[in-house]
Amino acid sequence: MLFSYLGDCHNPLGMETGDIPDSFITATVPGYGGDLTLFGAHRARLNSASGYRADPKALSRARKESFSPTLLVKLPKEMVVTGIATQGLGREWITKYEMFASDDDGTFTAIEVRRPDH
Numbered sequence: 191m192l193f194s195y196l197g198d199c200h201n202p203l204g205m206e207t208g209d210i211p212d213s214f215i216t217a218t219v220p221g222y223g224g225d226l227t228l229f230g231a232h233r234a235r236l237n238s239a240s241g242y243r244a245d246p247k248a249l250s251r252a253r254k255e256s257f258s259p260t261l262l263v264k265l266p267k268e269m270v271v272t273g274i275a276t277q278g279l280g281r282e283w284i285t286k287y288e289m290f291a292s293d294d295d296g297t298f299t300a301i302e303v304r305r306p307d308h
Contacts, residue, residue: 205235206236209266210266211266214263214266215264217244218262219245219252220244221242221244222243228240236275236276241279242261244259258288274303288303
């Protein structure tokens with residue numbers, strides 16, 4: 191059951207601080223070289239000393255199969271998401287977002303992501 195949460199929408203969700211546990215962060219493409227300790231999905235935290243890096247071979251297979259690699263973050267309770275921040279390294283960075291929400295039955299619904307006006 192999801193709990194209603196409409197707290198301060200200016201506070202972070204907990205990805206950087208670790209309030210969202212590592213076990214709540216998964217990816218559909220394994221980490222680089224199968225090394226989940228250094229490159230696993232749980233490393234996809236802002237300002238982390240390391241980071242999630244998809245294995246290039248698995249990523250290539252996913253693209254050939256028209257499969258979109260996905261980082262999944264299970265929020266510990268129902269939350270209002272008002273912004274997203276990412277960082278990259280070298281020539282590797284996020285170029286596109288697609289967000290989904292799921293209900294208790296695991297049914298996913300697409301959420302529109304809008305870029306802020308400049």
